[in-house]
Amino acid sequence: MKIKDIIELLDAENLTPELDLEQELHSACGSDMMSDVLAYVKDQAVLLTGLNNPQVIRTADMMDMLCVVYVRGKRPDALSLKIANEKGICVLTTERALFTCCGILYDNGLRGA
Amino acid sequence: MEPIKFNYTVPGDDFTRAGEASADLKNKLKKMGITGAPVRNISIALYEGEINLAIHAGGGEITALVYPEKVELFLDDNGPGIADINLALQEGYSSATDEVRSLGFGAGMGLPNMKKYADEFHIESQVGEGTHIKMVVNL
């Protein structure tokens, strides 16, 4: 799956239009607790979350993730977007809920840790 | 050989800045040609420690010593200290407030994660004095 496929599948809006949407992704995780995300490194490329503060992007950066999806219409603040652009982490936002997003992506081949 | 040294001060009053030190060190290591799993392990272990400095200790100091074969990480604070270190090291134990939880932390996984991702982990803490952590990650 590519980031551009996630945009389509989740009806998501891309908030970092300058970044590459062609990178291949195989694994994802969904959580609002960042230490839980940090506990299981398995080359996850995508983080889905309802949490909205700069630590979300920091966590994704520490994990070498490529894409963060904010669910339920959350929109990250300017600092989050600035860090994401610097680090090359693609940021998407979707109106759908976390459980629904995870289900759709799993159905289409993404796997968890 | 003399190690290359990096120092950071972690503020205790601005949670949005927690993680800056870890991100900066990660960048520096990459520029020094250090890549892959060790960098990720260093980044995650230090980031957890940095978050703890910001939310539990009112800020603190980070020192990183980069040797050819290993990186040593020191986290020092003058915060409230930890009364029961064995309890604090258990997965799931957290004294975090609801406010901290609403920020996405307080799962009680930070210290266990640090232990897991570092090759060596030492912690000393005294109530009312502060907490000192040393971690070593082999390159």
Ligand SMILES: Nc1ncnc2c1ncn2[C@@H]1O[C@H](COP(=O)(O)OP(=O)(O)OP(=O)(O)O)[C@@H](O)[C@H]1O
């Ligand atoms: N530097 C510190 N100073 C004082 N207390 C600390 C410090 N670091 C950790 N603690 C105590 O140890 C507990 C466990 O820390 P740990 O990092 O494992 O979990 P947490 O920070 O509560 O949650 P998480 O790391 O999952 O977000 C904390 O809740 C806190 O009570």
Ligand SMILES: [Mg+2]
């Ligand atoms: Mg912690």
